[in-house]
Amino acid sequence: MSVTQSFSGKRTAEIVGITYRQLDYWARTDLIKPSLTPATGSGSRRLYSYQDLLELKVVKSLLDAGLKLEAVRNAFGYLRTQLGEDVASANLVINGSRSVLARSGAELVDILQNGQGVLNVLPLAGVKQQVDAAIVQLYPTPQEAPEQEIVIEPSDVAPLRSVL
Amino acid sequence: MSVTQSFSGKRTAEIVGITYRQLDYWARTDLIKPSLTPATGSGSRRLYSYQDLLELKVVKSLLDAGLKLEAVRNAFGYLRTQLGEDVASANLVINGSRSVLARSGAELVDILQNGQGVLNVLPLAGVKQQVDAAIVQLYPTPQEAPEQEIVIEPSDVAPLRSVL
DNA sequence: AACGTTCATGACATGTTTGTAATTACCTAG
DNA sequence: CTAGGTAATTACAAACATGTCATGAACGTT
Numbered sequence A, B: 001m002s003v004t005q006s007f008s009g010k011r012t013a014e015i016v017g018i019t020y021r022q023l024d025y026w027a028r029t030d031l032i033k034p035s036l037t038p039a040t041g042s043g044s045r046r047l048y049s050y051q052d053l054l055e056l057k058v059v060k061s062l063l064d065a066g067l068k069l070e071a072v073r074n075a076f077g078y079l080r081t082q083l084g085e086d087v088a089s090a091n092l093v094i095n096g097s098r099s100v101l102a103r104s105g106a107e108l109v110d111i112l113q114n115g116q117g118v119l120n121v122l123p124l125a126g127v128k129q130q131v132d133a134a135i136v137q138l139y140p141t142p143q144e145a146p147e148q149e150i151v152i153e154p155s156d157v158a159p160l161r162s163v164l
Numbered sequence C: 001a002a003c004g005t006t007c008a009t010g011a012c013a014t015g016t017t018t019g020t021a022a023t024t025a026c027c028t029a030g
Numbered sequence D: 001c002t003a004g005g006t007a008a009t010t011a012c013a014a015a016c017a018t019g020t021c022a023t024g025a026a027c028g029t030t
Helices: A009-016 A020-030 A050-064 A069-080 A106-116 A122-137 B009-016 B020-028 B049-062 B069-080 B105-114 B124-138
Strands: A006-008 A048-049 A091-095 A098-102 A120-125 B006-008 B047-049 B091-095 B099-101 B119-123
Touching: A006 A069, A006 B124, A009 A020, A009 A050, A020 A050, A048 B049, A050 A120, A050 A122, A069 A091, A069 A098, A069 B020, A091 A106, A098 A106, A098 B124, A106 A120, A106 B105, A106 B119, A120 B049, A120 B105, B006 B009, B006 B049, B009 B020, B020 B119, B049 B091, B049 B119, B049 B124, B069 B091, B069 B099, B069 B119, B069 B124, B091 B105, B091 B124, B099 B105, B105 B119, B119 B124
Parallel strands: none
Antiparallel strands: A006 A048, A091 A098, A091 A120, A120 B119, B006 B047, B091 B099, B091 B119
16 A cells, blocks of 8 residues: 655665765754654664655755755745645746746746846756666665556656655 | 946945955955955955956855855856857856856757756846946945946846956 | 055854764664 | 664764954055
């Protein structure tokens, strides 16, 4: 019944491409906590969901782009309030402290022209793609395959389930 | 003959909207040094050009957007290698460590779709606009007016001279 | 030429994010 | 049930960007 794949802290870090220390720090400071199993004291183990991986990868991407962790925090706080939408191949657009999802290029250009200052744009499609690729490469079909959803749709617009 | 307006360190900081400490730090660490008169020891005075103001404002904008100073440094290093173009109402696009200038919305969308990860977009038109506004507001026509180029073209696409 | 103001500089303090290393708890195998 | 390995915790260190403060040099004015 548990369709959800679970990932340990270490694996999560490897898949997402961050250090364990970062994963740990982010969990402690409430940026992204493991949604399956939180840490319960020394020696306990965190368990991350596939969803978590995607979010973490978004964070990682933003960091790579030179964003300050604080800015990422703001973006996520704001973004979490509008989850649940259909985010197919949407683009995450961060305008200072606000975040929006732009679905088409047109919408994006529109946002750009009306917005003041800098806009940070992240195509979400690529995020899923990268996470999936990392999973199969690092952990090729664990021990369960016929039921899981670890399959990757190469380049086409794979719809991210419940957002993000 | 000197058509170029000059700005002291303090004024520069005020106009651009940064602290003097930042201006100082950036100058010392070679991010943006005063192109008119560099510091020559204690008691000397830095003199910034209008060009400098624009660049500084770009930095400020990027910082406000949550970019790390290091990322800004990269962007500028790369950007400086392609100055001298016609940058009318272009958009500065930072793709990780690379920077490009997108002239139209179409070009922008194109860059977006081909680029991996996050893109940081900054419409340059707004930058000039803001700097000019700050100048007139803080220092309404110093004591020389008939010759200087402190005039502002309100909202239209004012072409930034030699880029940026 | 003296003086007060301005400004570059240097020393120091701070917060944030991460690395490293040591410690401790959990889990599975024997 | 015990041993070992793995992973989470904790404590410490370090880098970066900036604020604060004190110092002294240069500028402009009288």
